[in-house]
Amino acid sequence: xxxxxxxxxxxxxxxxxxxxxxxxxxxxxxxxxxxxxxxxxxxxxxxxxxxxxxxxxxxxxxxxxxxxxxxxxxxxxxxxxxxxxxxxxxxxxxxxxxxxxxxxxxxxxxxxxxxxxxxxxxxxxxxxxxxxxxxxxxxxxxxxxxxxxxxxxxxxxxxxxxxxxxxxxxxxxxxxxxxxxxxxxxxxxxxxxxxxxxxxxxxxxxxxxxxxxxxxxxxxxxxxxxxxxxxxxxxxxxxxxxxxxxxxxxxxxxxxxxxxxxxxxxxxxxxxxxxxxxxxxxxxxxxxxxxxxxxxxxxxxxxxxxxxxxxxxxxxxxxxxxxxxxxxxxxxxxxxxxxxxxxxxxxxxxx
Amino acid sequence: xxxxxxxxxxxxxxxxxxxxxxxxxxxxxxxxxxxxxxxxxxxxxxxxxxxxxxxxxxxxxxxxxxxxxxxxxxxxxxxxxxxxxxxxxxxxxxxxxxxxxxxxxxxxxxxxxxxxxxxxxxxxxxxxxxxxxxxxxxxxxxxxxxxxxxxxxxxxxxxxxxxxxxxxxxxxxxxxxxxxxxxxxxxxxxxxxxxxxxxxxxxxxxxxxxxxxxxxxxxxxxxxxxxxxxxxxxxxxxxxxxxxxxxxxxxxxxxxxxxxxxxxxxxxxxxxxxxx
Numbered sequence: 001x002x003x004x005x006x007x008x009x010x011x012x013x014x015x016x017x018x019x020x021x022x023x024x025x026x027x028x029x030x031x032x033x034x035x036x037x038x039x040x041x042x043x044x045x046x047x048x049x050x051x052x053x054x055x056x057x058x059x060x061x062x063x064x065x066x067x068x069x070x071x072x073x074x075x076x077x078x079x080x081x082x083x084x085x086x087x088x089x090x091x092x093x094x095x096x097x098x099x100x101x102x103x104x105x106x107x108x109x110x111x112x113x114x115x116x117x118x119x120x121x122x123x124x125x126x127x128x129x130x131x132x133x134x135x136x137x138x139x140x141x142x143x144x145x146x147x148x149x150x151x152x153x154x155x156x157x158x159x160x161x162x163x164x165x166x167x168x169x170x171x172x173x174x175x176x177x178x179x180x181x182x183x184x185x186x187x188x189x190x191x192x193x194x195x196x197x198x199x200x201x202x203x204x205x206x207x208x209x210x211x212x213x214x215x216x217x218x219x220x221x222x223x224x225x226x227x228x229x230x231x232x233x234x235x236x237x238x239x240x241x242x243x244x245x246x247x248x249x250x251x252x253x254x255x256x257x258x259x260x261x262x263x264x265x266x267x268x269x270x271x272x273x274x275x276x277x278x279x280x281x282x283x284x285x286x287x288x289x290x291x292x293x294x295x296x297x298x299x300x301x302x303x304x305x306x307x308x309x310x311x312x313x314x315x316x317x318x319x320x321x322x323x324x325x326x327x328x329x330x331x332x333x334x335x336x337x338x339x340x341x342x343x344x345x346x347x348x349x350x351x
Numbered sequence: 352x353x354x355x356x357x358x359x360x361x362x363x364x365x366x367x368x369x370x371x372x373x374x375x376x377x378x379x380x381x382x383x384x385x386x387x388x389x390x391x392x393x394x395x396x397x398x399x400x401x402x403x404x405x406x407x408x409x410x411x412x413x414x415x416x417x418x419x420x421x422x423x424x425x426x427x428x429x430x431x432x433x434x435x436x437x438x439x440x441x442x443x444x445x446x447x448x449x450x451x452x453x454x455x456x457x458x459x460x461x462x463x464x465x466x467x468x469x470x471x472x473x474x475x476x477x478x479x480x481x482x483x484x485x486x487x488x489x490x491x492x493x494x495x496x497x498x499x500x501x502x503x504x505x506x507x508x509x510x511x512x513x514x515x516x517x518x519x520x521x522x523x524x525x526x527x528x529x530x531x532x533x534x535x536x537x538x539x540x541x542x543x544x545x546x547x548x549x550x551x552x553x554x555x556x557x558x559x560x561x562x563x564x565x566x567x568x569x570x571x572x573x574x575x576x577x578x579x580x581x582x583x584x585x586x587x588x589x590x591x592x593x594x595x596x597x598x599x600x601x602x603x604x605x606x607x608x609x610x611x612x613x614x615x616x617x618x619x620x621x622x623x624x625x626x627x
Contacts, residue, residue, distance in 0.1 A: 069353060069355045069356065070353075070355075070356050072401040072402070074401065074402075077438070077440045077441045077442060078442050079359060079401050079442040079443075079444075081356060081357070081359065081444075083352055083356070084353075086352075086353070110596065110597055111597065113595075113596045113597065113610070114595065114596065114610070115354050115595040115596070115597070116354065117353075117354065117597060118353040118354060119353060223605070226604055226624040227624070252597070252599065253598055253599030253600065254592065254593070254597070254598050254599075255592055255598070256355065256404070256405055256592045256593065256598070257404055258399075258401065258402050258403060258404045258405075260402045266401070266402050268355070268399075268401075268404075268405075270355065273592075273598070273599075273600075275599060275600075280590075280600060281589070281590050281600060282590065283588075283589075283590055284427040284428035284431065285427060289589060289603070289626050289627045290626060295626065299602065302602075302604070302605075303599065303602065306605065307602065307604075307605050310605055311605075
């Protein structure tokens, strides 16, 4: 798919109104009551805030922080398993950042690895992602170092880039085309790709150079340096809070727990988890194969930049920079990756 | 129905192996599942008590015995405590089978040496019965099993059976100080007894499972006897939640124990970082 079209800002407002009128859930980056910007449900396009990166990612729309897997009801010695409805209401996300849209696509690999994660793909199929090319990032952004960019189309169904009195629209997927086809009056002729170039250039320039674009070098160094003082060094800064994983669009580790609601009934739930805590790997015996924070910090870098690439030929990171912005101790992924590249290419890595 | 939803299984029998270790025999409630459920020796599953949660164990019974599965567990945490509280007739959950398996076909025509310590006999027992139920397909069978004390030996009734069989060479041992006055087995650590048992390495496979320290000192003994690393097999366990490669918990370096394992050769183990 690579057709293009155009939508005027007024029509974009109209499109969101049309979708809401049709009963389709719409979400986008919008202000919370405390003034921050989060991806959340919106009623009108006027709610959308495009000039700030949302605190959260799109992850929760597909892998909710907590989600019921099924309910159980005990009757004497027997137990009934009550399935959770497997239908997912249609939703359109308007104003996704390309790094966040890409993350969802990256996660499709693991969610479909031999066993299909039905809740994930149920929501994937029900959701259309309309991304807006990023206006540019801050010091923590490095999407271009992981093969993406402020106007990357990966994971998006439509990509909108500001141009003239509206947005140049790249129709990326069949699902995106279905949305355009469903509201033909909202789309039409307008500014062409040339009108988007300076916007794209400026955005790209703002994120380039924060991390060397050498994912292959990073992968190889991490694979070859499981034992290295570097891991202990970076772990000294880590409190093990897992804030990085919660903010991350690609961190997907989860726990499965039972929550009894009465003595005889309850719900088995899947909850977000993080490899940054000691209990994550602790055995009931007390043995913990990843006994210190050094191993946990290594695991996070290893999983993203070596394990996932080796397994799925893809990087489990989209360079959004949220982990660096979120960390209360200033752990900075751009610094970690830059140091790894420096060590790997013989240019020293001392802090 | 999603992939995390378990089959319902009923406790048919409970057997106390030791003061803190129990075996449950489980039958599938759904007759379709009961008739079609199949697994391979070495595979594992997620066992659950509704309200307490899920826990990962191997399937301790042999795939040659159809219609039920067994698991053996030590009462250590929340789920195993809840499992210990189950009565015969109670319903619990099981998801699986997951993971890879022992290469039974490759082992056909060979000698098999089983070496286990403590509760590590559970996954090995699955393979032992698989071999004994198809005894003609294998040559010499040697079992070396040790526990800290006589009271810690599991599957005692089966150890007796195996000891009586002319087609099995059984060596049981307990750690020094763990013997009782009437103990007739060996006294000593498992690696030393393996050396004493001296199974021949030619055309042989070793299946080893037990505490990490036992495995660590047994592999060099086997190698000294001439076993090659690709014929020394073990099964690992790491904490898991999903069992199907998604929850991110069981990595040992690049390896997913749930998907690449739980069965590994000593050759594969040697390449793993020290994270298990």
